[in-house]
Amino acid sequence: EAGVAQSPRYKIIEKRQSVAFWCNPISGHATLYWYQQILGQGPKLLIQFQNNGVVDDSQLPKDRFSAERLKGVDSTLKIQPAKLEDSAVYLCASSPTRGGTEAFFGQGTRLTVV
Amino acid sequence: GQNIDQPTEMTATEGAIVQINCTYQTSGFNGLFWYQQHAGEAPTFLSYNVLDGLEEKGRFSSFLSRSKGYSYLLLKELQMKDSASYLCAVPYGGSQGNLIFGKGTKLSVKP
Secondary structure, three states: OOOOEEEOOEEEEOOOOOEEEEEEOOOOOOEEEEEEEOOOOOOEEEEEEEOOEEEEOOOOOOOOEEEEOOOOOOEEEEEOOOOHHHOEEEEEEEEOOOOOOOOEEOOOEEEEEO | OOEEEOOOEEEEEOOOOEEEEEEEEOOOOOOEEEEEEOOOOOOEEEEEEOOOEEEEEOOEEEEEEOOOOEEEEEEOOOOHHHOEEEEEEEEEOHHHOEEEEOOOEEEEEEO
16 A cells, blocks of 8 residues: 655745645545644644545645645645745645544654745 | 653663653543654654553663653663654644644663
């Protein structure tokens, strides 16, 4: 079974630039999550999708972050414009159902904002 | 609100046993997860406890006490490859919960 795929693996941008990350969840998984993991900390949920609908985006900085999952499969996370404090690993995860089951994580995209 | 505490770092010797503790405060309990994360890699699922007691899975065991808001991960016969961060996480939002993660415990296994 293929795992959660993310790209790119690494990205370096200057502050105020834009960046986008892509995620392809495990086939058949209805729930998709984007997490932000700052160095030395645990992952922090940014947004959760159930199929193509947003379930929870309460911790997403909506002035600069946006995410979509148009066809209920792939998802993209965008930052526009980036700030220095956005430097982190952005993890995508998927699970078959909401809550109570394990989430499977992708390798993440390491973003460095300079 | 939700709050999760775990030690920042631990060191243990190859072949030994180590216990990583996690205390949590959450409104509405829906189980507790442990994940392992090697440096630069994705977190991988280790265990899920929803009832009190000890669950054993090979060299790894996880314990939960809901009344005390406490869990621990027990690693036996430590191997060098067990050097990683161990993340405690609890769902929030009722049965539809997303995961709130602790900051993780970085375990270093020495020869």
